[in-house]
Amino acid sequence: MKHIFMSLLFAFIMATDCVVAETHADITADLILFNGKIVTVNRSFDIEQAIAIRAGRILAVGENDPIRALAGTATRVVDLKGKTVIPGLIDGHYHFMNKAISFTMAVDVALVDSIEEMVKRIKEKVYQVPPGNLVYTTSGWLPQQFKEKRVPTRYDLDPVSPDNPVIVMGGHSIYLNTYALQELGITRETASPQGGTILMDPETGEPTGRLIENASRLARKNWISGGRIWTMGSATHEQKLEAIKTSQKKLNAVGITSIREPGISAEDMRVYQELRDNGELTVRVSMNYSLDSSRPAEELIKQLETWGVSTGFGDSMLRLDGIGEFGIDGGFEAALMSEHYVNTPGNEDPEEYFGLQRIPTEKFEQVLQAMSRLGWRACIHIVGDRGLDIALDAYEKANQVKPIAPKRWVIEHAHYTRPDQFKRISDLGLVISTQFHPYMAAQNMTHFWGKDRSSKTMRMRDWLDAGLLVGGGSDWTLLPANPFWIIYFWVTRDTRLGGVIGPDQRISREEALRVMTINNAYITFEEDIKGSLEPGKLADLVVLSDDILTVPDDQIKGINPLLTLLGGKVVHHNREAITIN
C-alpha cells in the first residue's frame, strides 16, 4: 500500500501543476482497469492487477483493492476478467503516410498468391481509370509466394494495360509495362544510372520492365512531380488527410499507439500537423525528414540550414525525429556486403558483385557532418555490413564535429552486421532500429546472400547480449503491419514461407515486448513519458485477447487487441469482448 501511495503522489505531481490545492483524498481516477494481468514493462518487469488513469496519464498501477479505492462517482471501470494489458505498441520504422496513400489509391497485391491474380487486380483498376492515367500497386509481395515463382515482366502486364502506364511496386525494384517504359523513353539503348540497374533481357537485349534501386527514380521522378500521366500517383493534401484518418484506425486496432516515420517530405509533415492541430491524430508520430540524395551535398546542406528546428522539436503527439533514410545501400538485392553475393539481381557475376552504394562516401560524410553541426541526428538506412563500415566511419567523423551520443543517432535496419562492429556502435551511443523483413521475405534474402548470412540477419540475441539498445518495427508494405507477427518472428525466428532461420538469434517474449515499447520510446527520447505502464506516464495501453507471455508460440500471431487507449482515450474497442462501465 505504501508503494501505491508513493507512486500515486508522484503521478499526481507529474500529471498536474496544482498539487498544493488538492489533498490526497481528492485524487480520483477517470478510468480504472482491474482484475487483469498488467504487464508493466517497467525496469523489473512487474506484473500488477489494476491500473488507474487520470487526465490522460497513468495515476497508479498495483493490486486491485488500492487501485479500486481511487474510484470516485464519475470514474469509469473495466473488469478485465483476467485479460492481459501491455503498453501501447510502437512501430519504430513504418512508412505510414506512404502506406496509407498506397492502400487507399493503389492496387493491393501484397499477399496475392500468383502473378495471374496480380494481373487480374490490375485489370480491374485499369477499367476504372481514364486512358493515360497511372495504375500502380502496393509492394510487399515476394516471387516465392507466387505459383509462377518469378517476378512479373512487362509482358505479363501489357495484355491488360494497352492504354495506361502500370507500375508494380517492389521493395527496391519497380516493374513497368511497355506503355510506361515508352512514356519514360526507356529503350534497349538507355544506360543504367549510377547506383541502379535497368534490367535487360539477356536474350533479346530489351528492357524487361524492371528498374532496380536508383534506376527506379527514372519513373518515380515523373510520378512524384505530378506530370501528365502520373496524376493518380500524386495524392492531394486532402487525399492524404483522409488516407491517414482512415488508416490510423487500423493501426490502433492492432495495438499500435506510436510510429516513427522513417523519411517524409516537409509537405507531408503539414498533413500530420493539420491532423494534430485538429486533435484528429490517434497515433503519435515521430517524423524523419527526407533528403533527396541525388542532389549535390552543398544543396542538401543549405536545405538543412534553412531549418530553425531539429531533432526533438515537437510534443508527445508529433515531433521531429531526424534525417532519414538517406540510404547508403539498397535492400536484399543491393546491400553493400564485404563478401560477394551468391546470386545477383541483374546479369552481374556474383563473385564480382558486392551490392550498390547509393551515396558516394565523400558526399555522405559531408552531409552527416552538417547534420551533426545543425543539431540533427542521422537515421540512416544500412543493410549490409560493408554499408555499416562506411556509415560508422561517417558517424565517427560527425562525432568529431559535435558529440552525437546525446542525439542517439540511429542505424535503421542493420540486416547484416558483424560482431566486430558492435563496440564501435556502442562507443558512439548509437541505437539500432531493426525490423522483421526475414519473416516476410527470408527466401528472397537467402537467394541473394546465401544461407549463412541469412541466418545471421537481425542478430537480436547477439545485439542484446552485447548491451546494444535495439528498437523494432515493420518497414513492410502492409496496412496494418501486425506487430504480433513481428514479435512472433523475433521469439521463434520462424518465417512466413521459409521455415526457421537462425534459431540462435531468438529472444524472449519479455525482451521482444521491451523492444516494441520502452526501447522504441528511448529511440524517440520519450522513455520518461511512454513505453511502460508506470505512474506519471501517458496512458497508452492495449488489452489483449490472449496472454502474450504464456500463449503457445504459434498463437502469438493471432493475438487480437480488444481495447486500445491513447492518452487514456479509447481509440479501438471491441465492444463484445470488453465492457466499459
Ligand SMILES: [Zn+2]
Ligand atoms: Zn530503409
Ligand SMILES: [Zn+2]
Ligand atoms: Zn524504410
